[in-house]
Amino acid sequence: MKNAKIYETHVHTKNLETAINFYESLGLRIAFIIEDRRVAFFYLGEEGSREQMLGVWEVRKEEFTKSHFAFSATYEELLNIPNYLKEKGITLRPSFGLKPTEPIVHSWMPAASYYFYDPDGNSLEYITLLEGEPIPQLGPVHLSTWLKHNENPQS
Template sequence: MKNAHLYETHVKTKNLEEAITFYQKLELELAYVIPDRVAFFWLGDSKRKEQMLGVWKVSSDEFVKSHFAFQVTFEELVNTPKYLAEKGIEVVPSFGLDASEPVVHAWMPAASYYFVDNDGNSLEYITVLNDEPIPELGAIHLSTWTKAQENR
């Protein structure tokens, strides 16, 4: 199934109503709710029904934080801090780097900003860069990546 695409992913929440509010702030379209149990959101164009996110209510004992990433364009990534700030959401440090600019995962390469939902699940906006990987650089700020590309 090499050509399979991820259709659906799930995260857990301790408060479904707060989670619904949070994900709607990110402009995800609410697809369906089973009250006090789960909310499903369409990712991307809801008419195409290509991807969805499920947010499941669980007890504190069952709760485990998780992570997933939204793919965005480079322009959207650059605007992420402003976009999230307008919604009362902060970008957070990642991989030991502050959130002053995107973090590049040099092995891919891809640039990212990280943030958390109301339950502390790790979320990411990511864009794949059209450069050759330099894995030995690890995780670095975008400005450092740009300088490394200029010096190649």
């Protein structure tokens, strides 16, 4: 199992149609909707790719639980995420005590991220792995701080 990849993940929603509109606005493609089960499946990735899937299940209020997952992005894509989400009316959120004025770096990995919520409050993230060695003692920091401490800045 160590070489396994995650094929699909699932989140709950309180309103399937709202969730479908939201995830389509992020560029996910409908794979299939099962109306009587109130679930929509989306393909992620390039057009025609079926290597990753997201399932969005409408549940009753008392069954609703929030989730978290991350979308992989290139370094260049990550730098454009604030504009991309702003155009869609989606607000970035602070994380780890840091404002979303620039990507937040998990220095133990290292990886840079932006965080936001879907309409149901599920925590979503765009993330890219960074070049360079981990510096776990830095903790979560903004990208500019990471770059000052890293000898191999992104190209």
